[in-house]
Amino acid sequence: MVLFEAILSGVLVGGMYGLIALGLNLQYGIARMMNLAYGETLMGGAFTAFWFLTLWRIDPLASLLFSVPVAFCGNWLIYRYLLTPLVRRAANRDVLEADTILVTFGLLFVFQGVALVQWGGEYRGYTYLAVPVHVLGATVALNRVLAFVAAVALALALYWLLRATRLGGALRAIAIDPVAAQLVAIDVPRLSALAFAAGGAIMAVAGTLVSMFLSFNASIGIVYTLKALIVVIMGGVGRMLGCLAAGLILGVAEALGAYLVDPGLTLAINFALFLLVLLVRPQGLFSRG
């Protein structure tokens, strides 16, 4: 029973990993921007949920109505006015990659600094839906179940969007080859901006959900950026279901390792899996070709 519950816990955590990686996959996989300030959107979403609840007694889920559009527009502006000029300036992809990393690294410090000044550095947290639910005899917290459900729903929705719609076809073409894409009349800059902004919006959702069960502070963003990066690389850049699957594998491996071997090993398991994937399938577990 304890074993089953450990696996279930792992699945729930894995869903959260998948969720935070989905947005990065849109930003890096489709818009081709390595955004090191990615996690700052999560931090913003978490703080929004926190302040809405503590200041105005507004339900954290309702705060999504505010944080998601703001994150979408904010990320769109960043892409349009901060990152697009780099594309024009860069001589080649390597230069562009280095430039984006530098710019978004700077952005990370700006966001973190502003948050630190505005909201102080202390840890925040609130209790929301921290009620036990029983799944096949095991007990889990409702807030974690909610995050998991949202992750699966978003991953499936993105998968469907990419596979079955006109927009999705264009986004996939951009992900594979932006040069070829523009020569079949796809408006690459506009759709890349859209993908980048949507990635930010997903991160705001993740931030809201994560804040329901994990405490956070102004400097938490980078932790989630790194986690997302690991999951994206494991699952395959641009692959949404792969991303979710990689998140689940990580979550379950951590939980099982903690239960069967030693809880202190979860981080080691995490990186061992990551290295293994890099060595055996550097293109990601779920990538073709």
Add this chain to the structure above:
Amino acid sequence: MTAEPLLAIRGLRKSFGGLQAVRGVDLDVADGAIVGLIGPNGSGKTTVLNLVTGEIAADGGSVRLAGQEMIGLPAFRVCRSRIARTFQLVRILPGMTTRENVMVGRLFGAEPTTPARARDEVGALLECVGLAARADQAGSQLTYIDQKRVELARALATRPRVLLLDEWLAGLNPSELQIGIALIRRLRDEGVTIVMIEHVMEAIRALCDHVVVMSAGALIASGAPDAVLSDPEVARVYLGEDDA
């Protein structure tokens, strides 16, 4: 060649750093023609194509399609204005199936449509280029010639008036070459105007109404294929290394 040209290139220029890759190229392409663009490697042929499609920005000059200026438009708009191309090194979307590759062209090209309707039309196109049997294979699993076919079908799916082919016939074996030549001829018969960069002289002779020769970024000769190919100056430029 007396009719108003469909595609009119005037004074097209492009430098990369100190290198003048294209220096003032003028070219008229009549509606329904097949024009061959030949010249040694590095003479600027592919750059001309890149400038026409808007992939790289021109330093100067104009490209008019039926009177409408293309220079300054982003690449996707040029494509929607009905200029499509293929690449010297094939650039299909390897993560997608054959059908999906071509669908992308149909969905976003000159006459965008819904996925359901595009599906039927793409089926017909695949039939036309001989890929119907491989419609659901991943792009990365196709043979080289089939990848070239995918690229051609995708370009056609955007409904071009002018199709730019960059050595589309290169690397084909003799029987494939005959099929390729027949295919291009059929496209012209269906009303597509074609500009083709090509080294296969057999194909140039068989297909082109008009040939222009580039050397070091400039046009050095222009005319009917037989006349141009027998021009000693062209032979010298083309076979320069051998003669020297």
Add this chain to the structure above:
Amino acid sequence: MQRRTVLKGGVSLLAAAGAPMVARAQAPKSIRIGYAVSLSGPYAPGAQSTTWSQYKLWAKDVNDAGGIFLKKHDRKVPIELIDYDDRSQIEEAIRLVERLILNDKVDLVLPPWGTATNLATAPVFNKHEYPAIHYTASAMRVRQLGPRWPYSFWALVQPDNGTEPLAAMCAQLKKEGKIKGRIAIMHVADQLGVEMATAMVDACKKAAVEVVYNKSYPLGVSDLQPQIREVMALEPDAFFCFSYPTDTFMVTEQAQVVGFSPPIFYTGVGTPFPAYVAKFGAKKNGVLLYGAVDTTAPGQKEYIERHKAMFNRGVEIGSIGTYGTLQILQKAIEQVGEIDRKKIRDAIASGTFETIADVYTFKDQVHQTAWAVGQWQGDEVVGIYPADKRGAKPLMFPKPKW
């Protein structure tokens, strides 16, 4: 500017010529105090609320009162702060402390934030003979370093005397038949967590109580429920988690979700934070925690009000404790009556200091009787152990069910 330089030159000439009477008349314009604290990077949140804000508040309080009284000059001299951001990098902190001493030539340097940074910069303080009262540092090493680093003082409870009272408490409750004496320990795989857990296991051995579980989890873990389940299955009656803030919050929430509510429930850093109060409300009642302050200490209420006025947020015991160490420094300076670092060091080493947090005395440069264990009782963290300290309250047992 030029006149001052000339004056200064003149003064030192006179001093060199053996005219101390003249020098005494020249009181410094200010006491220049420098520090390097993490204002960006991962340490920033903790450093800002526990350390940096206390330095700012203290300087304001001192200057509002006219400064620190220097007997030798017979007047109050204000404080001037010189601050640097070490960007959460230990090498940077070392470099900045050295820079403050050598380039900025400050009179005194305040310690940085965090165990690792304090331990790493301590040799610099000692090399240049600058006294420092380290608060945000707890490690077994400080016990051996005392004689080698005479200028370093350690004001916080250290792992051994932080856990001995816990084991003794369990032994006592077992003797009284109130618990069976089955102890479960979880700890973060970081220096403080490991040392606390190790010290706890040793103390339990000595006190003859049984440790049924002792495992670590990594820093930044995202789920502790499986581990809590494992602990629950062993039916311990005392649970100790030597944790950092994020995991403190997580382990408390998840224990509530799965209904794990042993009569003794202890968590580490973060338990007294305002956010903990906001998150758990009345459920915090009875939770034991790492460290405490004397809530009856004179001046503490006023301090909390001044803190609220300056930063618009509540305090936690760490900030009160840090402010206390600044009061020690101030009192030592006033006792000496001049900026003589050797004399200030000796004053700290030998004195007894009443502060808003605790009564501090240093033996072998460590505050041996520091508050070890606190407990949430109602809306207040009260000090429980050492039980003979002024302000100590009796243990609330058992902790009410969640």
